[in-house]
Amino acid sequence: MLQKYSSSDGLQHIKSEGVAILSSMQGVSQVNFNSDICLSNSLSQDCSSPNNLKKNSSFTKYEKPGYFISHFVERFIDTEVGQIPVVSSKLTFKDRLQTLGARSGITRNNYKVVPGLYAIGMPDENSEVLVTSNFKLTFDILRTALQSDLKADLIVNSSIKSSDSNKNSNKFEKINAWILVLDTLGVNVWCAAGKGTFSTKELVNRVKLCCLEKVVKHRRLILPQLSATGIRAKDVKKECGFSVIYGPIRALDIPSFIVNGRKIVDPDMRQITFNFRERLILTPIELTVGFKAFVFTAAALMFISLINSGLFSLQNGIKAELINTLDRGFISILFLLVGSLSGAVITPALLPFLPFKEFAAKGIIVGAIFSFLALFISPASSLSISAMLALSLFGTAVSSWFAMNFTGATPFTSPSGVEKEMRRFIPIQAGAAFLSLVLWIYSAF
Amino acid sequence: MRNMRYLEHVATLILDKEACIGCSLCTVVCPHQVFQIRDGKAVIVDLDSCMECGACVNNCPVYALKVTPGVG
Numbered sequence: 106m107l108q109k110y111s112s113s114d115g116l117q118h119i120k121s122e123g124v125a126i127l128s129s130m131q132g133v134s135q136v137n138f139n140s141d142i143c144l145s146n147s148l149s150q151d152c153s154s155p156n157n158l159k160k161n162s163s164f165t166k167y168e169k170p171g172y173f174i175s176h177f178v179e180r181f182i183d184t185e186v187g188q189i190p191v192v193s194s195k196l197t198f199k200d201r202l203q204t205l206g207a208r209s210g211i212t213r214n215n216y217k218v219v220p221g222l223y224a225i226g227m228p229d230e231n232s233e234v235l236v237t238s239n240f241k242l243t244f245d246i247l248r249t250a251l252q253s254d255l256k257a258d259l260i261v262n263s264s265i266k267s268s269d270s271n272k273n274s275n276k277f278e279k280i281n282a283w284i285l286v287l288d289t290l291g292v293n294v295w296c297a298a299g300k301g302t303f304s305t306k307e308l309v310n311r312v313k314l315c316c317l318e319k320v321v322k323h324r325r326l327i328l329p330q331l332s333a334t335g336i337r338a339k340d341v342k343k344e345c346g347f348s349v350i351y352g353p354i355r356a357l358d359i360p361s362f363i364v365n366g367r368k369i370v371d372p373d374m375r376q377i378t379f380n381f382r383e384r385l386i387l388t389p390i391e392l393t394v395g396f397k398a399f400v401f402t403a404a405a406l407m408f409i410s411l412i413n414s415g416l417f418s419l420q421n422g423i424k425a426e427l428i429n430t431l432d433r434g435f436i437s438i439l440f441l442l443v444g445s446l447s448g449a450v451i452t453p454a455l456l457p458f459l460p461f462k463e464f465a466a467k468g469i470i471v472g473a474i475f476s477f478l479a480l481f482i483s484p485a486s487s488l489s490i491s492a493m494l495a496l497s498l499f500g501t502a503v504s505s506w507f508a509m510n511f512t513g514a515t516p517f518t519s520p521s522g523v524e525k526e527m528r529r530f531i532p533i534q535a536g537a538a539f540l541s542l543v544l545w546i547y548s549a550f
Numbered sequence: 551m552r553n554m555r556y557l558e559h560v561a562t563l564i565l566d567k568e569a570c571i572g573c574s575l576c577t578v579v580c581p582h583q584v585f586q587i588r589d590g591k592a593v594i595v596d597l598d599s600c601m602e603c604g605a606c607v608n609n610c611p612v613y614a615l616k617v618t619p620g621v622g
């Protein structure tokens with residue numbers, strides 16, 4: 106039986122109903138109702154039969170109509186400012202599947218966590234507040250890192266340890282903390298800081314919106330070091346009273362940072378890395394970003410392969426010439442593929458081992474090597490010299506272009522340097538592509 | 551990171567030594583350890599590894615740092 110409220114007397118209904126539900130629930134839960142929660146809970150219930158609440162056991166007491174509890178939320182804790190979701194420190198199969206989607210670029214642009222305050226473990230008013238972005242991958246990395254087993258040998262300063270965490274007997278530390286998620290439009294900390302969404306303004310607003318001053322007694326925020334590009338610590342303090350402490354670069358080092366009294370014990374924690382794994386993990390994105398250009402170029406290559414002496418004179422019959430055209434088209438697309446993989450996957454993977462500082466030059470080396478290899482193991486080996494030259498030039502130019510694109514993904518290339526590199530290498534790449542085109546068409550006649 | 555370096559002599563980072571108060575915040579935020587504090591002032595010790603991210607510029611309380619990315 107549904108109640109219909111008219112706007113004028115609705116408030117009256119809700120008020121009285123809220124009381125009814127409240128009294129019916131007192132026996133089964135310890136939820137600390139404040140007026141807001143009462144109101145939203147009451148709207149869900151048919152006030153004539155409040156006992157429904159007990160029968161519907163498939164719903165938890167946290168569920169509210171119209172809301173969807175994220176799968177990574179384990180429970181809620183009550184604070185002065187309402188219920189705060191406690192997130193799990195373990196990744197589920199769903200999380201891993203989503204990670205795969207985001208890494209490959211399929212779901213990358215819509216992989217967000219609702220911004221606001223979360224909890225991990227059992228934080229209280231003295232627990233640290235960790236600030237992060239609302240890119241779900243970043244959020245996942247943070248929540249799993251915080252509850253990972255921290256080895257005892259990382260704890261160097263035992264006096265601080267005992268006062269700060271008073272779990273001396275424990276060999277492992279689990280961190281209890283608040284997580285303040287900023288709205289960075291689903292972009293990771295570093296890129297968001299660069300783009301201005303992980304900003305002083307957003308941080309100050311979010312702190313105020315979450316009434317953080319009522320949740321914790323202290324006035325500290327721990328920010329990832331890489332967010333410093335978007336934050337001015339002095340202004341944050343001025344505008345919301347919280348001082349910014351820049352934590353380590355990697356989430357994995359946060360437990361050590363907190364346990365050691367918010368101190369960096371190993372200078373490497375402040376040093377950015379770009380190891381093999383970190384480079385490789387970025388390559389699928391490079392490929393998906395380049396995919397449009399790839400398809401477009403492939404179509405163009407097919408078209409170019411139509412320019413073929415045989416097709417105009419039809420000396421061998423239309424069928425044979427069409428097959429010839431297709432063959433040439435596919436071979437050129439094969440070299441497009443070889444060039445793309447050389448530039449977007451192999452060059453990034455081998456980055457520190459390749460000569461030259463310019464990525465475009467590294468891409469030329471890798472592209473040339475793999476194009477030559479491809480010449481000899483593919484059907485292209487039966488082509489004329491000019492066709493072979495055209496194909497390898499093309500593969501090399503494509504590789505160089507993809508490799509140059511990768512400068513945008515690394516954490517050590519300065520914009521000034523990238524600009525200098527582009528000014529030098531774009532003409533070279535364009536020249537090589539053009540020469541290759543001329544040779545390719547020439548080889549068809 | 552020390553094995554991966556980009557182009558030399560392009561970083562546009564400038565430090566105003568007079569203005570610097572030696573608070574060391576730049577050494578904290580810089581992900582490439584471009585600065586060190588010597589005799590109570592910041593010193594640029596590794597200019598070529600600067601990636602012009604602007605973290606130091608943003609956080610220096612006395613505006614002693616400057617980068618102009620993209621005009622190298």
Ligand code: SF4
Nearest residue numbers: 570571573574576610
């Ligand atoms: S942040 Fe500014 S004032 Fe502080 S040490 Fe660096 S340059 Fe000097």
Ligand code: SF4
Nearest residue numbers: 580600601603604606
């Ligand atoms: S701009 Fe970035 S990389 Fe360069 S010195 Fe400042 S913090 Fe370091």
